[in-house]
């Protein structure tokens with residue numbers, strides 16, 4: 001406990017108070033946000049501590065449950081939080097861990113301590129942001145218990161029984177004074193716990209809510225992780241390429257497999273943290289992958305082409321997991337690894353391991369190389385098609401597509417564009433819009449499924465090139481958020497199954513080729529009403545069956561019910577009032593909380609295997625028509 005010792009008792013007391021008060025005053029600084037994401041971060045914070053015990057070899061089971069009363073319990077069979085007296089603080093070590101900021105981590109030097117980022121802020125942060133916490137520690141033959149409210153102990157540390165086991169059990173109620181939402185979601189926790197079980201092989205993790213119970217356990221770790229992310233795709237070689245090497249106290253673990261698809265699914269982790277923005281480990285890996293493939297092509301005289309790292313992306317499913325003693329996290333969301341020594345280390349290990357693998361498995365090497373050479377050719381064709389569309393559109397109308405009814409406003413922050421299904425609805429939208437700030441782009445029916453098409457097909461598709469040139473921000477690697485001509489891009493389709501399908505197709509395109517636009521919060525879905533309740537000149541609009549029931553049950557009056565099957569059934573004025581007017585309309589902002597979950601959803605919905613799609617739609621039929629990634 002040496003890092004928490006302060007020379008003066010009084011000083012340390014003040015520090016304790018300041019610490020947790022600061023967390024309650026500015027929670028977002030410690031857990032990122034107070035939205036749903038921040039709420040779930042509380043669970044990860046506790047689980048991370050249990051995982052630390054597992055990484056140090058003291059724990060093999062972690063049970064998480066969402067309880068009926070709204071609390072969450074995390075139980076592990078680690079060593080248990082120490083309970084002995086902390087002399088300088090004159091209180092138990094447990095109380096120090098629970099009430100002192102940053103006191104919760106491990107202090108033995110040979111475990112990987114997470115620093116930076118939002119992880120590893122300590123269990124005291126969970127305590128500070130909970131209206132009630134109960135901790136039970138099994139240790140030294142006894143069962144100890146203490147409770148807290150909003151970070152302050154409300155009971156002594158009591159002994160409530162005897163045991164021969166060890167472990168920690170934490171139950172906490174999130175504080176509704178802090179969080180906008182306090183309801184935990186099974187799916188969100190499931191995704192992270194599955195990920196943790198792949199990243200920490202042979203640790204059993206369970207998640208339970210009422211009768212819903214899932215168990216995650218992986219014997220072979222990230223090999224199974226790659227199988228999981230590739231489960232809806234056809235692979236092009238049988239074996240998953242895997243290596244695991246340690247050098248200079250840094251451990252690199254990689255698993256990869258190519259599939260027949262066109263998108264890259266590469267996820268990287270540093271000390272179990274998903275490095276969404278990549279970093280030196282990813283740069284080193286990609287450089288070495290490119291070199292290993294090119295060297296093999298040259299050595300075996302397979303072709304004269306030299307592949308770029310872009311050519312190696314298509315169909316790649318890979319997990320990179322690295323354990324670094326002192327990671328430096330950089331970037332906007334502190335999820336980019338900065339350690340420069342990692343780049344050459346990842347490069348060297350990857351190059352020698354992959355080259356050896358290709359030598360020993362020439363069939364796999366051939367399959368991968370053929371795929372990448374095809375990608376290179378498709379990229380070349382796409383470049384030509386792109387140049388062609390550019391030239392064509394410049395000749396036509398100052399580079400904006402003819403179908404676009406643009407708005408007068410030139411400031412992107414004040415401009416919006418509606419991407420509308422069908423010419424007739426497009427016509428209504430043009431008449432109903434506010435010409436100053438609202439642009440309309442009608443699309444003809446279904447757009448191309450980008451999940452199933454190679455990049456040259458995508459750039460040859462009319463609807464897609466129209467969207468790209470209307471938005472003005474480029475696409476893929478050339479995407480530039482600052483050039484986006486509208487800060488609200490609104491997908492507007494019928495509120496039926498067909499409309500939902502078209503919405504999904506357009507979303508897939510944005511997700512795969514303009515993801516920064518989604519990350520910036522610029523993408524929306526318009527929510528046209530399902531019903532209109534009409535009496536005389538007055539109409540009440542309902543966006544859900546629930547709302548309709550509410551209104552019709554609470555009203556004695558006689559309304560006539562109108563059901564809107566499509567946008568086309570509304571006249572321009574109705575469309576304006578119900579769906580387009582910023583004063584009254586309902587918009588859904590598209591957010592991607594979890595890239596792995598979103599990826600899974602798109603490959604399942606749009607991918608080439610039929611059976612998983614059928615299963616998915618049967619399980620999630622409601623969510624599919626009411627899409628919220």
Ligand code: 0RA
Nearest residue numbers: 049050053078079080081104105168
């Ligand atoms: C401080 C020191 C030690 C373990 C822990 C904290 C610890 C915290 C949590 C939170 C949830 N589960 C946990 N398990 C352990 C080291 C213990 C030792 O040296 O014996």
